Amino acid sequence: MRLRFHCQNRIGILRDIVAHFADYGLNVARGEVGGEHGNAIYLYVPNLLNAQLATLKPELEAVPGVFGVRRVSLMPSERRHLELDALLSSLTDPVMSIDMEGHLVAANRAASQLLGVRVDEVPGLSLDRYLPDLDLPELIRRNNARVNGLRIHLRESTFLADIAPLHRENHDDVASLAGAVVTLHSVDRIGERIYQVQRQEFRGFEAMFSASPRLSALIHEARRMAPLDAPLLITGETGTGKEVLARACHLASHRGQAPFMALNCAGLPESMAETELFGYAPGAFDGARPEGKLGLLELTAGGTIFLDEVGEMSPRLQGKLLRFLQDGGFRRVGSDEETYLDVRVICATQQDLLSLSQSGEFRQDLYHRLNVLSLAVPALRECLDGMEPLARHFIDRASRQIGCRLPELSSAALARMANYHWPGNVRQLENVLFQAVSLCETGTIEPSHLRLPDAGAPVGLAGLELDGKLSDIVAEVERRVLSALYPQHPSSRQLAKRLGVSHTTIANKLNRYGIGQSHSDQ
Structure with a gap:
């Protein structure tokens, strides 16, 4: 105890x-x-x-x-160890600490796998065993400053090493050197790393494309909601950029310099999702770490937690999340100690949470807690007026990553994209254009370079009979739109507001197509 x-x-x-x-x-x-x-x-x-x-x-x-x-539940040193362990484990690059005798003190999992040993076998290993031609302690003494990009060969692989010296207390002379932290970057992945850094730069509102009026309106709403310290629910189809929008809201808030952590609730077993989000106490279950584990909530203290596909969350987790939203408290798995944190919650879903809550598949009280602020991200097919600048941006990014000349986009290719239904939305557009740039050898992207699967007809034309006059076809499309939207906006005034037309126009059309009459009779 x-x-x-x-x-x-x-x-x-x-x-x-x-x-x-x-x-x-x-x-x-x-x-x-x-x-x-x-x-x-x-x-x-x-x-x-x-x-x-x-x-x-x-x-x-x-x-x-x-x-x-x-x-x-934890001693202060145990908490620091857990936080450091969580930080190191999240790094994909090998990171190791050495002393001035050339022995390893600690390493993360990536480094231990590279060295071919377990993490607990790292302390005490001699670097001479792996780098016989390099005297790192002497290099550290000679420079007594950070070294970046040192090319080294380790276990038949080439790395660029960043070496940060460690000093005792606050001195910076050679006599106070205690060792160094070495981070290894694979030469083969340098291009990928640069691209990932570039991707991280495109995560604020300033970098979000707003050529389409729908997207401009969305970003305007999001900017107003970002500083508000209340739960935010983002809805939209897969691939529309819900996490990008969540990150932008985080960066534009007073929490922008604090951590942003994300958890996808879909596909995770209940026990794993619970321990990932809330952590567990020492010895909470068989196979648990003896020191326990910090959950994402604790690692996000003061920042923002992003819960993607929150509609997939189990009833038990829904209850724990509801309690956290109510008073900021929770218990780690296997612990009876209350932990209280200040964390903003942003959730995303592609499901209709209102319908799920009405059918009992999602807690109504949690839905209302999450839906304090809400943003609906439109599908790409609803923003085709902003297709061209978005496409040219992705082409520019892909050509930079591949290292080729910037290709042109032909009018025929642009028309092909404008007439496609984009079931995968912006994510699919980016992937299709990346592939098109890699296939293009003529300097111009043509329709033949666009690998667009034909599976899945556009929703608006699925099963639509195209014979007859244009007025009849348009009337059928109009009837389908009103029939699909009326259950979500079950009055002529609500539906008129949703579609941006007058109440009288919608009332007449509903009457013409016989939509909602059973409701109005009740």
Whole structure:
């Protein structure tokens, strides 16, 4: 059991506290001093039982200078270890720490896999075993400054190494050198890394394309909602850029410099989704880490958590998320300690959460908590008036990544794209144009370069009979649109507002096609 003592910083207080455990024959395995002014003592007492704590607590709180005693799930050093472990594990590049004798001190999982050992086998390994022709400690002493892009050969692979020296205390002379942190970048992936950096630059509102009036209106709404510290629900089909919009809202808020974490709720088993989001306590279940695990919520403290496909969340997780939205508190899996955090929640879904909540498949109270602010991202086929500048942007980006000359976009290719229904939306457009740039050898992208699958007819023309006069075809399309939208906007006034026309026009058309008459009779 781990205990936190809120206490006065005085000589001998730790001795006075520990003496009570000794009287009960309990061993204190570890102790730490914390708090801003050393006003907290943490003790790890492995064999302490709840009943014993209930008896001991009044005695401990009677010790002069002790103001309160409570259980905690982690010691401060354990929390720092977990945070560092989570940070290192999230890095795909090998990262290792070495001392000035050329021995490895620690490494992340990517580095241990490269070295061919387990993470717990890393400490003490000699670098000479892997880099016999390079004396890294001597290089660190000679430069006593950061080294970037050092080409090294390790286990039959070539890397560019970034070496950051570590100094004891605040000195920066050679005598205070304690070692270095080495980050390895694969030469084969340098181009990919540059492209990923470029992609990260395109994540604010300034970089979002608004050539289409629909997108301009969306970005205008999002800019107004971004600074508001309330839950935000983003709806839209797959590939429309819901996460891009969520990141832009995060960056435009007062939390912009704090972490942004994302979790896709679709396809994750309930237990895995729960531990990823909320973390778990030490020894929470068989196979759990002995020190426990921090969840994404704790790693996002002060920032924004993005929950994609929230409609796929299990009922149990819906309940935990609802409680967090209500009071900011939750419990890690296997823990009875309450944790309170300040995190903004942004959710996204391609499902109709209102219908799911009405049918009992999604909690109504959670839906209303999430739907405080809402944004609906239009499908690409609804923004075809902004197709050309968006396409040229993706062509420019693809040509930079591939390293080829910027090709032109023929009018025939543009027309082909404008007449396609884009089931995969913006994501599909980017992938199609990347492939087109790689296939183009003539300097101009033609329709033959666009690999557009014909599977899946445009929704508006599915099963539509095209024989007859234009007025009859248009009337059938009009009837289908009104029939599809009326259940979501079940009155002529709501539907008129949705479609941007007058109430009288919609009322007449509903009457003409016999739509909604059963509702109006009720």
